[in-house]
Amino acid sequence: xxxxxxxxxxxxxxxxxxxxxxxxxxxxxxxxxxxxxxxxxxxxxxxxxxxxxxxxxxxxxxxxxxxxxxxxxxxxxxxxxxxxxxxxxxxxxxxxxxxxxxxxxxxxxxxxxxxxxxxxxxxxxxxxxxxxxxxxxxxxxxxxxxxxxxxxxxxxxxxxxxxxxxxxxxxxxxxxxxxxxxxxxxxxxxxxxxxxxxxxxxxxxxxxxxxxxxxxxxxxxxxxxxxxxxxxxxxxxxxxxxxxxxxxxxxxxxxxxxxxxxxxxxxxxxxxxxx
Amino acid sequence: xxxxxxxxxxxxxxxxxxxxxxxxxxxxxxxxxxxxxxxxxxxxxxxxxxxxxxxxxxxxxxxxxxxxxxxxxxxxxxxxxxxxxxxxxxxxxxxxxxxxxxxxxxxxxxxxxxxxxxxxxxxxxxxxxxxxxxxxxxxxxxxxxxxxxxxxxxxxxxxxxxxxxxxxxxxxxxxxxxxxxxxxxxxxxxxxxxxxxxxxxxxxxxxxxxxxxxxxxxxxxxxxxxxxxxxxxxxxxxxxxxxxxxxxxxxxxxxxxxxxxxxxxxxxxxxxxxxxxxxxxxxxxxxxxxxxxxxxxxxxxxxxxxxxxxxxxxxxxxxxxxxxxxxxxxxxxxxxxxxxxxxxxxxxxxxx
Numbered sequence: 339x340x341x342x343x344x345x346x347x348x349x350x351x352x353x354x355x356x357x358x359x360x361x362x363x364x365x366x367x368x369x370x371x372x373x374x375x376x377x378x379x380x381x382x383x384x385x386x387x388x389x390x391x392x393x394x395x396x397x398x399x400x401x402x403x404x405x406x407x408x409x410x411x412x413x414x415x416x417x418x419x420x421x422x423x424x425x426x427x428x429x430x431x432x433x434x435x436x437x438x439x440x441x442x443x444x445x446x447x448x449x450x451x452x453x454x455x456x457x458x459x460x461x462x463x464x465x466x467x468x469x470x471x472x473x474x475x476x477x478x479x480x481x482x483x484x485x486x487x488x489x490x491x492x493x494x495x496x497x498x499x500x501x502x503x504x505x506x507x508x509x510x511x512x513x514x515x516x517x518x519x520x521x522x523x524x525x526x527x528x529x530x531x532x533x534x535x536x537x538x539x540x541x542x543x544x545x546x547x548x549x550x551x552x553x554x555x556x557x558x559x560x561x562x563x564x565x566x567x568x569x570x571x572x573x574x575x576x577x578x579x580x581x582x583x584x585x586x587x588x589x590x591x592x593x594x595x596x597x598x599x600x601x602x603x604x605x606x607x608x609x610x611x612x613x
Numbered sequence: 614x615x616x617x618x619x620x621x622x623x624x625x626x627x628x629x630x631x632x633x634x635x636x637x638x639x640x641x642x643x644x645x646x647x648x649x650x651x652x653x654x655x656x657x658x659x660x661x662x663x664x665x666x667x668x669x670x671x672x673x674x675x676x677x678x679x680x681x682x683x684x685x686x687x688x689x690x691x692x693x694x695x696x697x698x699x700x701x702x703x704x705x706x707x708x709x710x711x712x713x714x715x716x717x718x719x720x721x722x723x724x725x726x727x728x729x730x731x732x733x734x735x736x737x738x739x740x741x742x743x744x745x746x747x748x749x750x751x752x753x754x755x756x757x758x759x760x761x762x763x764x765x766x767x768x769x770x771x772x773x774x775x776x777x778x779x780x781x782x783x784x785x786x787x788x789x790x791x792x793x794x795x796x797x798x799x800x801x802x803x804x805x806x807x808x809x810x811x812x813x814x815x816x817x818x819x820x821x822x823x824x825x826x827x828x829x830x831x832x833x834x835x836x837x838x839x840x841x842x843x844x845x846x847x848x849x850x851x852x853x854x855x856x857x858x859x860x861x862x863x864x865x866x867x868x869x870x871x872x873x874x875x876x877x878x879x880x881x882x883x884x885x886x887x888x889x890x891x892x893x894x895x896x897x898x899x900x901x902x903x904x905x906x907x908x909x910x911x912x913x914x915x916x917x918x919x920x921x922x923x924x925x926x927x928x929x930x931x932x933x934x935x936x937x938x939x940x941x942x943x944x945x946x947x948x949x950x951x952x953x954x955x956x957x958x959x960x961x962x963x964x965x
Contacts, residue, residue, distance in 0.1 A: 359772055398858045422861025432856035433717070438907035441620055445635075449849050450861035454842065458624055458635035470618050479618035502860070 347410060348372050349506055349537055350395055350425070355404035357390050357561070363402075364390045365561030372506075372554075377532040378539045379552035383582050387561040388541045389430070389510055395539065396427045396508050422450035426504035428495055430511055434483040440494050441479040444469055447501030469500035473527060489520025496527065507531065509540040513547070525551050545582075549573055549596040557581045573597040640904035640913060647903070647916040654923040655699060659691045661931070694818050696826040698926050698940070699919040700833050701886050704878040706900070706918025707840050707911055709893030711875040714847050714909040715868065716777030719955065722894040723762075723879040726784020729888035730791035731761025732880060736813040737795055741802040746809060751884045754813065758880040761787060766872055774854055775868055816889030816941025818926050825885050832881040836874060840911060843871055847909045889941045891948020892921050898955065921947075 348371035357365045364387040372378050372395070380388045393399040394406055397413045406413045413421060426447075434443055447469065448462045470476040473493040478486065483494055492512065499507060509528065513521040521544075529551055532538050542548040548555060549569040557565045557572070559581045565572040574597070578586050584601050591598040622637040660671045666683050673679045674687040709722045723729060735757020739745045745753070765787055769780035795814070802810060846867040849857045854864045882889065899921075900906075900913035925943035932938070 393855075396859060398855055418858075418863050419861035422859065427855070427859030429853065429855035429859055432853045432859075435851045435907055437905070439621075441618060442907045445620075446849060446852060446860065449845075452845075454845065455632045456630075458633045459626070459630055462633075463620065463624065466620065467617060476618040480621065499859075 346374050349374050349409055350539070351407040351410075352391065352394060352401070353405050353407060355394060355401035355406065357387065357394050357399060358402045359390075359399075363561075365558075368404075368561065368563065370395075370556060370563065370566075372537065372539055375535065375537055376554045377528070377552045378537075378554040378556060379542045379548035380539065380556045380558065381542055381545055381548050381581070382558035382564075386558045388558050391558065392508055392510050392539065392541050396425065397421060398427075398429075419450045422502065422504070424504055425506040425508065426499040426502040428499045428507070428509040428512055430514065432495060434491075436484065437482050438484075439480055439482055440475055440486075440497075441466065441470070443483055443494060444475070444497045444501050447498035450502060465501045465503050469497040472500055472530075473497040487520075488516050489523055492516060492520065492524055493527070496524070500531070505535075506537045507539070509538065511541050511543060514543065521547070545573070545578070545599050546591070549598065550591060550594050569596055573599070637906065640906045640908075640910065643904045644913045644916055647900075647913065647920055651699070651916055651920040651923060654920060654927065655695050658695050658698070658923060658927050659687055661927075662691065689823075693823045693826040694821045694926070695923070697821040697829055697886055698818055698922045700826070700829040701882040701889060702892060702896070702917075702919035702922035703837070703915040704829075704833065704882045704918070705889065705892040705922070706896035706914035706916070707837075708875040708878040709895075709918070710897040710900075710909050710911050710914040711843060711847060711871050712893070713897050714851050715775065715871060715875075716780050717851065718777045718781050719894065719898055720781050721777055721784070722897075723875065724888065724890050724893050725788070726765055726781060727788030727791055728758050728762050728765075728876060728879050729883050729890075730788045730795070732758030732883040733813050733888055734791045734794050734798075735760070737798045737802075737810055740810050740813070741798045741806050744806070750809070750813070754884050755880050758883055759876060761791065762872065762876040773865065813887055815939040816883075816887035816944070817939035818886055819937075819939065821886070829881065829885050832877075836878055836881075839874055840915075843874055844909065844911045846871060847911070851909065887939075887941060889922065890945040891952070892918050892944050895948050895951050896921055898951075 350372040352368060352370040355365070355368050356363065357368065368391065370391060380391060382388045390399060394401055397406065400414060408416060408421060408424060445462070445466050448465060451462065470479060473496050475490065475493050475497050478490060478494070483491060486494065496512070512524050512528065516524065525547060528538055528540065540552070553568060555565070555567065555569045555572055556563060557577065564581050565577055573588060575586055575588050578584055578588065578599055586599050586601045588597050588599055590596070622635045624633070624635050626633040656668050656671050660666045660668050664686050666686055670679055670683050671687055674683050679687070712721050712723055713719055715721065732754040735753035735755070736750045738757065739750045739753030743749070765780060765784045768783045769775055771779070799807060799810060846862060849860050849862045850864070850867060852860070858864050879893065896918035897910065897914040900910040900917045904910050904913045906913070921944065922940060925947060926940040929938035929940050929943040
């Protein structure tokens with residue numbers, strides 16, 4: 339279960355953090371290390387604190403105690419722009435300004451690389467082009483974002499995060515509100531980005547998708563880590579019941595061999611699985 | 614499907630790449646046209662009235678020539694008024710853009726959410742209760758406007774986030790409260806105080822002198838340059854507070870700074886010419902529609918604001934020659950009609 343020996347220093351590390359909004363404490367003594375070069379999925383039931391953890395990792399939520407380390411240094415003490423050149427974020431709550439075009443939105447991802455005088459360098463132009471090409475939105479460049487479909491829009495937001503050119507990419511529920519086709523499209527794109535060498539951290543709802551795409555899983559329940567490790571090592575029927583309170587069978591995904599969860603039926607009918 | 618997209622606008626790169634920008638053409642052209650229209654309106658305002666001065670003569674006086682008579686009429690009688698109108702318009706246009714972008718709501722403009730009313734309350738308090746006049750009334754207006762803004766701002770923040778919708782609602786409630794207070798103070802005021810007070814109830818450019826214009830010029834010189842920085846922060850902040858944080862903006866600091874600039878701009882104009890309604894509300898909306906810009910159109914709104922105030926003042930003075938109307942009445946009428954149109958069309962398209 340320990341990854342410390344296998345990997346170099348985790349680029350992002352929440353050390354003994356207490357996470358809270360105003361009065362409500364979401365998690366205490368939480369310790370989470372993100373493996374370098376990995377695709378980490380944070381899973382768990384609603385209100386288990388997974389998005390809160392991601393917000394803390396992205397320095398949007400200041401821990402009440404403990405620290406989040408970025409490359410070994412307290413993230414809250416680093417200049418915000420410097421952090422933004424290292425760590426990109428696909429937030430659930432971002433909203434596109436009325437009428438903004440795809441290219442203009444993607445270009446905003448360059449903000450941490452720009453200054454009052456340097457607002458559109460050659461690097462900016464190249465990064466925006468590359469980000470749009472990688473997410474296959476170049477053809478939509480001049481379209482207003484609010485006229486796009488949900489899947490296209492999510493690709494545009496991803497393009498904006500890519501234009502930021504960060505090694506670390508945090509994704510808060512990137513597939514929510516998308517139909518199955520667009521969910522797969524976005525996750526395949528994430529897998530591609532991961533293969534290119536980026537470190538990804540995603541909050542995911544669908545456990546099967548998490549097992550398929552991630553190589554490191556962090557399962558949370560009530561603000562505590564229940565299991566962490568490669569999906570094949572940690573996911574079994576007992577874990578799913580402990581984390582989600584759902585009885586299920588776990589079998590190998592016929593496509594990828596990763597664990598696949600099949601929830602138990604309400605009235606269990608014993609069906610022989612043809613072997 | 615192609616991998617290379619055409620990126621609109623002209624890329625400008627100078628000094629070996631140390632200075633660069635992408636300039637979209639339409640906003641530049643539109644802003645240029647608005648600027649020319651504003652100058653024309655200003656020259657017209659300076660040249661007409663009881664003693665007409667032809668436009669050519671106005672221009673030659675402005676560049677330092679002209680005969681002494683024209684010089685006196687232009688420089689002493691009419692120019693201060695025009696300078697005040699233009700600067701207040703610019704300030705209101707910028708302030709409105711900042712607020713509407715921060716609140717993501719066209720109603721989130723300083724005149725709707727009570728800052729101007731608060732300034733009036735401050736001034737009335739000084740005039741009717743402390744029995745001060747002139748400068749002390751201006752101080753009262755400044756304090757009143759700032760205090761109202763602080764209360765609205767603090768009440769709109771929850772979980773360290775600013776909710777635009779909350780700000781609009783809280784602002785309207787506070788605005789109503791201030792209106793009631795203003796009426797109360799007016800009803801108890803002595804007749805002569807009431808006279809002094811009406812100057813604070815309706816925005817007016819009557820009798821502006823170089824003193825007023827100079828104050829505005831100094832405030833503008835201090836505040837307008839900061840707005841260039843504000844533009845960059847706004848552009849990121851309008852993606853939402855999480856998104857802005859992800860792009861490396863210190864959200865709380867930026868937000869507070871932006872509100873402070875915008876409130877300062879409104880407060881200064883209210884002290885100079887009183888509460889001029891609807892300019893801060895309409896200028897950004899008009900500018901955005903004209904430029905079709907996805908960015909907060911700070912520069913275009915500034916020029917639009919100046920144009921609106923200048924044209925409203927000309928109309929107020931010339932429309933009914935026997936009874937000149939204060940500029941605030943004109944902008945209120947035009948702005949009210951515009952607001953009705955805005956709400957009606959947005960409702961029909963199902964966006965409001």
